[in-house]
Amino acid sequence: MKVKITLQELLKIDFPVIMAPMFLVSNKEMMMAGMKAGIMSVFPSLNFRNEGELATLLTELNAAHLVNPKGNYGVNLIVQKTNPYYKKHLQICVEHKVPFYITSLGNPKEVIEEAHKYGAKVFCDVTNIAHAKKCYEANCDGFIAVGQGAGGHAGPNPLQVLIPALKEHFPDKPVIAAGGIVTGAGLLSVKVLGADGASIGTRFITCKECKVNEEYKQAIIKAGMDDIVMTTKLSGSPCTIIDTAEAKKMGYTQSAFERFMSNNPRTKKWFKMLVQARGMKKLEDSVLPNNYSKLWCAGKSVELIKDVLPCEQIISQIKTEFNSALEEVNDNNRL
Numbered sequence: 001m002k003v004k005i006t007l008q009e010l011l012k013i014d015f016p017v018i019m020a021p022m023f024l025v026s027n028k029e030m031m032m033a034g035m036k037a038g039i040m041s042v043f044p045s046l047n048f049r050n051e052g053e054l055a056t057l058l059t060e061l062n063a064a065h066l067v068n069p070k071g072n073y074g075v076n077l078i079v080q081k082t083n084p085y086y087k088k089h090l091q092i093c094v095e096h097k098v099p100f101y102i103t104s105l106g107n108p109k110e111v112i113e114e115a116h117k118y119g120a121k122v123f124c125d126v127t128n129i130a131h132a133k134k135c136y137e138a139n140c141d142g143f144i145a146v147g148q149g150a151g152g153h154a155g156p157n158p159l160q161v162l163i164p165a166l167k168e169h170f171p172d173k174p175v176i177a178a179g180g181i182v183t184g185a186g187l188l189s190v191k192v193l194g195a196d197g198a199s200i201g202t203r204f205i206t207c208k209e210c211k212v213n214e215e216y217k218q219a220i221i222k223a224g225m226d227d228i229v230m231t232t233k234l235s236g237s238p239c240t241i242i243d244t245a246e247a248k249k250m251g252y253t254q255s256a257f258e259r260f261m262s263n264n265p266r267t268k269k270w271f272k273m274l275v276q277a278r279g280m281k282k283l284e285d286s287v288l289p290n291n292y293s294k295l296w297c298a299g300k301s302v303e304l305i306k307d308v309l310p311c312e313q314i315i316s317q318i319k320t321e322f323n324s325a326l327e328e329v330n331d332n333n334r335l
């Protein structure tokens, strides 16, 4: 008989939650705090683009992991051809034996091959079955099911459909749900659907350790779900942002010319790189302390976020809520 191993055993963590990678948001302090609290902390390699930064951080995280083995850490690599840092960052990660990877937006084959050489695990962001099939064929270790309303590049499909569909097509692979999860009840709900854990992004923008400017944090606390809109203007792919006056001015969809340039085989790669570089700059101007632009990426879960708390407290709250939600379901809902 095949014994199913839990996500906690597979990823060497205490609690089945990932602190999701967030461009310009994830930082060293958040990674350390998440690991200490027993979850999987993941950051995008693109947050550490200056020479030597990524290698230094990985050395520190490896040292911290020896002291705090309850949690673990991973790196998010954008495997799209338009990411000029991809090859270099993969090499640095492999040299430092990063234990876990999340790939997004392209073909994860090379990351999986390199990671498996030393026993690291690779989960792939997926929003539909067609992309999941490619990742499965490339031998990924699991999926991050990115559903509707997630912060960043949200998917078009609700988690209530995406999670069971992934489980049906690929029953041997763990699935982690991403999008809209803030509370323990949210975590329980995706587990009931068949997910093995949750990846939580937007909630952690309002953690104490996060160094984005105070206005961004307060905008998340004030915003409701209807204040979140999708725009393709920042990266070419649909991305969720708070609908500020600046977002309205930038617009939500690419022009016919931009779409032509993004689809034409001769201009596609370079035009997408240009759009992404401009988008990065716009976001950067809005996120860093002392910057006053207002283009803020966040998911629909802003509706449920009311405070700024230390990471450890956010995680312990989710644990407590999870257990009470489970008790409540057991006590009250026998049909």
Ligand SMILES: Cc1cc2nc3c(=O)[nH]c(=O)nc-3n(C[C@H](O)[C@H](O)[C@H](O)COP(=O)(O)O)c2cc1C
Residues within 6 Å of the ligand: 020, 021, 022, 023, 024, 025, 044, 076, 102, 103, 104, 125, 146, 149, 150, 151, 152, 153, 178, 179, 180, 181, 199, 200, 201, 202, 203, 297, 298, 299, 300, 301
């Ligand atoms: C500000 C922000 C930046 C993000 N940047 C990335 C990124 O660089 N790479 C990535 O794979 N996902 C990125 N995401 C998506 C998250 O990893 C995760 O899938 C998402 O936040 C989950 O949904 P939630 O925000 O509703 O919890 C980002 C999300 C946010 C809110």
